[in-house]
Amino acid sequence: MISISNEQLRLTKNLVIGFYQEDRTGHDWDHIMRVKNLALKIAEIEGVNNLHLIEMLSYLHDVGDNKLHSSEQKANHFLQQTIEKIGFSEREMEYILLQVKSVSYRNRGIYNGNDESKIVADADRLDAIGAIGIARAFTYGGAKSQKLHSRKNNDDTVISHFYDKLLNLKDEMHTKTAYKIALERHRFLEIFTDQFLNEWNGKK
Ligand code: ADP
Numbered sequence: 001m002i003s004i005s006n007e008q009l010r011l012t013k014n015l016v017i018g019f020y021q022e023d024r025t026g027h028d029w030d031h032i033m034r035v036k037n038l039a040l041k042i043a044e045i046e047g048v049n050n051l052h053l054i055e056m057l058s059y060l061h062d063v064g065d066n067k068l069h070s071s072e073q074k075a076n077h078f079l080q081q082t083i084e085k086i087g088f089s090e091r092e093m094e095y096i097l098l099q100v101k102s103v104s105y106r107n108r109g110i111y112n113g114n115d116e117s118k119i120v121a122d123a124d125r126l127d128a129i130g131a132i133g134i135a136r137a138f139t140y141g142g143a144k145s146q147k148l149h150s151r152k153n154n155d156d157t158v159i160s161h162f163y164d165k166l167l168n169l170k171d172e173m174h175t176k177t178a179y180k181i182a183l184e185r186h187r188f189l190e191i192f193t194d195q196f197l198n199e200w201n202g203k204k
């Protein structure tokens with residue numbers, strides 16, 4: 001088990017806060033704080049106790065996201081560089097890198113996460129559904145000039161993202177606690193999507 005000091009947490013927070021503050025695609029600092037707080041709450045209920053690791057993974061989990069960099073190589077480099085500045089041994093750096101990568105939805109099934117990274121992944125996925133998840137999807141769509149919706153099935157729109165990803169997330173939770181929270185948020189997504197499509201199709 002890795003041991004992370006208060007000083008390392010403080011340093012990590014200072015290293016990444018500026019990176020997230022400028023984001024307008026739904027990965028801003030408020031997202032990081034919500035993920036951290038929700039992950040800590042889930043960890044308490046699930047009895048997972050390396051809370052410093054949960055906090056560290058919450059701070060780092062979107063730093064190497066391709067969508068926030070001009071290339072995959074730059075994203076990896078930035079994550080690697082950030083981890084190098086925290087003051088870990090070689091072995092610890094490798095461990096943290098693997099755990100950060102395992103949080104990401106697109107790496108599911110590729111990296112083997114520990115209990116802490118699974119909980120951070122759950123909190124991250126929960127923040128993509130429910131009322132806040134809906135708001136984030138539309139803010140992402142706005143930032144990327146996407147249309148709200150299209151009748152053509154293969155157009156990349158905000159509503160198509162609901163079907164491609166968001167409506168599937170409740171079944172991708174690792175913990176029972178997150179699944180319970182997901183059920184209510186998922187229901188809200190369904191109600192929203194139904195109402196949206198009814199209005200779009202002139203049925204309401
Ligand atoms: P996370 O930070 O949860 O890993 P992502 O990086 O996949 O999530 O996306 C960040 C936010 O942007 C999420 O709320 C997600 O739903 C939204 N988003 C990502 N891709 C799209 C898309 N193609 N269309 C609309 N919203 C998107």
Ligand code: NI
Binds near residue numbers: 027035
């Ligand atoms: Ni995230």
